[in-house]
Amino acid sequence: MIKIPFKSKAEWLGLRKSGLGGSDAYQIILNKYGSPFSVWLDKTNRNTKETEETTPMLHGNLVEDVIRQWFVSETGLEVDKPSYIIRSEQYPFMFASLDGLGVDEDGKQFILEVKDTWDYENEIMLKNGELPKHWLVQLHHYFAVTGIDYAYLAYWFGNRLMDWIRVDRDDELIELIVKTETDFWQKITDDIEPEITFADESTIAYIQKQKFGELTNETIDNPTVITDMEKHYLLGQEITKLKNERDVIKLKLQNQQGNYRKMTSGMFIASNSRRVKTKQVFNESKFSKKNPDLYGEYLEDKEKTTGSYSVKPIKEV
Helix, strand or coil: CEEEECCCHHHHHHHHCCCECHHHHHHHHHCCCCCHHHHHHHHCCCCCCCCCCCHHHHHHHHHHHHHHHHHHHHHCCEEECCCEEEECCCCCCEEECCCEEEECCCCCEEEEEEEEECCHHHHHHHHCCCCCHHHHHHHHHHHHHHCCCEEEEEEEECCCEEEEEEEECCHHHHHHHHHHHHHHHHHHHHCCCCCCCCCCHHHHHHHHHHHCCCCCCCCCCCHHHHHHHHHHHHHHHHHHHHHHHHHHHHHHHHHHHCCCCEEEECCEEEECCCCCCCCCCCCHHHHHHHCHHHHHHCCCCCCCCCCCCCCCCCCCC
């Protein structure tokens, strides 16, 4: 293991740009909270979407130390929070930023991963003794980097569930992760776009801003995308058909329910939350007619993107 110390969050973020970490692993492999394309954008400094610290992220950062201390008090094991990033000697582009490192009674080193989760799907899995797939991928990325054989995962779900579990390394999964990340890192090194596999916010922002900038009034012929063209068109037709079918069923149900707030049938319940509310609004049209000069004084130019993207068959002449 190569230990790279850092002194600030900015320095830590800079180090993250130089390789692939645990959260990058599940974005690349599972399209979870991102995608291969969004990771590629980030590592090649093309990401046009600013990363904001969300409330769940802030909460997770605040309670990380609390969960770590709780785990120590529950198990009696000593755990330290590393003030360094660990880089793999065999695969220099892979690194691990760990929540904790400890040594057990036999002198064997283990990883501690802390999770503060509010995802109800995760709660069901955890209660059934299962772990979310992206947690497993993240941990096995860390196993690959550090060479450590097992980890403890301490998790806190709101105020209802708090527990920990031991996770042992799976060498087959590690082999898959290393192979996938090696191939992916080569795309970053060669500056080759990976395939778009998920419509995440970063990918959408990049395509819309960088590829759909100043349009030229010209047509290009690209035979390589005929399959995607056809799929886009056929899916659009199917979505329209399904939407219309759903709208008809909705009207039938509303017709049967009438003015009742709720209607049950078997294991299903239909609820109508419709309310009539009155609120004051500014009548722009009325104001502009009565005060045209004053209205014009406050008008200003503002760019607005209009239009849409569509795919449809070429009409035969």
